[in-house]
Amino acid sequence: MNIETYSAMTAGEIAEKVRSGGLSAVEIARAALAAAEKMEPEIHAFATLDARGMLAAADVVDAQIAAGKDPGPLAGVPVAIKDLVMTKGLKTTFGSALYADFVPEDDDIVVERLRAAGALVIGKSNASEFGFGAHGCNRLFPVTRNPWDLSRTPGGSSAGSAAALAAGVVPIAIGSDGGGSIRIPSAFCGLYGIKASMGRVPVWPGCRDETLPGASGWESIEHIGPMARNVDDMVLMLSVLAGPDPRDRWSLPEGDVDYLAAIRAPLPQGLRVAYWPQWGDCPVEPGVEAICAAAIARFAEDTGATVSFGAPPAIDLDTAFQAIIALETDLTGLRRIAKDREDALTGPVRSFLDTQLPLEAATDAITTRKAFSNAVARVMADFDLIITPTVPITPFAAEATGPETINRIAVGPDGWSPYTSPFNLTGQPAASVPCGYVDGRYPVGLQIVGPHLGDGLVLTAAAAFARLFEGEIREAPVHV
Numbered sequence: 001m002n003i004e005t006y007s008a009m010t011a012g013e014i015a016e017k018v019r020s021g022g023l024s025a026v027e028i029a030r031a032a033l034a035a036a037e038k039m040e041p042e043i044h045a046f047a048t049l050d051a052r053g054m055l056a057a058a059d060v061v062d063a064q065i066a067a068g069k070d071p072g073p074l075a076g077v078p079v080a081i082k083d084l085v086m087t088k089g090l091k092t093t094f095g096s097a098l099y100a101d102f103v104p105e106d107d108d109i110v111v112e113r114l115r116a117a118g119a120l121v122i123g124k125s126n127a128s129e130f131g132f133g134a135h136g137c138n139r140l141f142p143v144t145r146n147p148w149d150l151s152r153t154p155g156g157s158s159a160g161s162a163a164a165l166a167a168g169v170v171p172i173a174i175g176s177d178g179g180g181s182i183r184i185p186s187a188f189c190g191l192y193g194i195k196a197s198m199g200r201v202p203v204w205p206g207c208r209d210e211t212l213p214g215a216s217g218w219e220s221i222e223h224i225g226p227m228a229r230n231v232d233d234m235v236l237m238l239s240v241l242a243g244p245d246p247r248d249r250w251s252l253p254e255g256d257v258d259y260l261a262a263i264r265a266p267l268p269q270g271l272r273v274a275y276w277p278q279w280g281d282c283p284v285e286p287g288v289e290a291i292c293a294a295a296i297a298r299f300a301e302d303t304g305a306t307v308s309f310g311a312p313p314a315i316d317l318d319t320a321f322q323a324i325i326a327l328e329t330d331l332t333g334l335r336r337i338a339k340d341r342e343d344a345l346t347g348p349v350r351s352f353l354d355t356q357l358p359l360e361a362a363t364d365a366i367t368t369r370k371a372f373s374n375a376v377a378r379v380m381a382d383f384d385l386i387i388t389p390t391v392p393i394t395p396f397a398a399e400a401t402g403p404e405t406i407n408r409i410a411v412g413p414d415g416w417s418p419y420t421s422p423f424n425l426t427g428q429p430a431a432s433v434p435c436g437y438v439d440g441r442y443p444v445g446l447q448i449v450g451p452h453l454g455d456g457l458v459l460t461a462a463a464a465f466a467r468l469f470e471g472e473i474r475e476a477p478v479h480v
Contacts, residue, residue, distance in 0.1 A: 001027050006028065008168075010171055010230060010232065014078075014171065015073060015076060019076075024062050025058035025062050025065075026055065026058040026062055028077075029120050033049070035168060035480045039169050039480060042147075042150060044143060044145060045126060045159075047124045047140070048124040049122065050122065061076050071117075078122045078170045080122055080170045081121055081125065082157075083160070084215070084217070086106060086108040087107055088105060088111075091103050095127045095130065096345070097139055097140060098338060098345070109203065124160075125173060127158060127159060130215060133156060133157060133346075134184045136163070137398075139344060144163050145163065146163065147477070148190065149477075151397065152396065155186075158185050162185035162188065162191060165189065166190060166479075172226060172233050174225075176217075177195040178223070180420025183432040187391050187434075190474070192229070193234065194226060194430070194431035194459075195225050195424070195429065196223065196238060196429050198220070198221075200252055200429075202243070202250075203248050218328040218329065225241065234431075234462075242257075258456070262460050264463070272306050273308070274308055276312050278311065279312055280316075282406070282411065282418045284406070285394060285407065287438035288389055295436060302468055317418075317421070319364075319365070323361050324366075327357065335353055348401065391445065393406055428451065430450070433445060436469075
């Protein structure tokens, strides 16, 4: 099959055709690898491609079908795995020179589940070093670029996953999200992505392996989840990833959410939505503000939801968030393995190595987190959903780690994207959905946040937005 035909297919369509014998998994794998070969010189989405492993997995799927067995709901579907997530026998660098040649002995749980569902791992998608930063820059690989505009970033830290999706190389991809790293690149690249409730998607060993300093992630805020070009594929992937596992002490029992049914369900009558167009004093680009306001108005008119404009709780979270990252990172171990190699690290990681965390800062951070979580819980007593812009800007330069100003107002290196990380602190489900384009060129995303364990309602709302904008969401200009 030609790569243009392949790239236009959804994950659901691929799996159906492979299971029915209409296409072989090997045909799909070869088309995906050809798509990657075509697009990589422009987008640099991948840290490591695994042609041999992908074709071998495709042979297994085809053999299962020939034997009358069902390979699973993602039979023959290519998937990119973020380079912060462990893959057995496949190099996993975490975007860092400290792990440039590291090859894990185990798959993360999500990778195990994808393989068991018949998915074909094409390789590892690029990320910022250890996920420090919402961009696609590190010292190991070329800068990842946004298929909507190659001079701009796809966001991050799930940069390569977003770029590969937007360019049509894969229909689904794994991202991880410790402060917005699924949702931010989804918004910048016109995609669907979700950070489900903490514990819905189990994590082990990659993001929580204490034997890997720097790479062990942030236990109470780090999520792994699906990214896709449409809401159906995002939810199909989530249905495979979700469910308890004894290796993750945060993992939740299953049975309270039917993920696939949620996107077919109507929204509840009398839905109450809190819309927060601005977070604190962070400026918003006028184009983004206008697109989001128009989208929320369309949503209210179409669904009958009551939308109340408001603002988030006035609690400064920046210091607390950075302190919690420091608390949940093995700073001692990271300093040890980075000794005499600091010049090989990116600026944000070098700065992090200098972190000094007094006891008061740690206790204050925990107290601030509790205060914010309690304040949001009080909001959720009066509203069913919170909706915000996912990010307040259009994509910045690919080589940059963030904008210096928004609307000519100076913003700090971490101050340009305040909407996403607060909901890592609370653990609530949060998705980003595309809702329009600034100047017809740059995608804009809305963030949908549900109550504690309210994943089903978030998915229902995401599907409602997808139907609302059906026919208006376009392919990126740089595409297979």
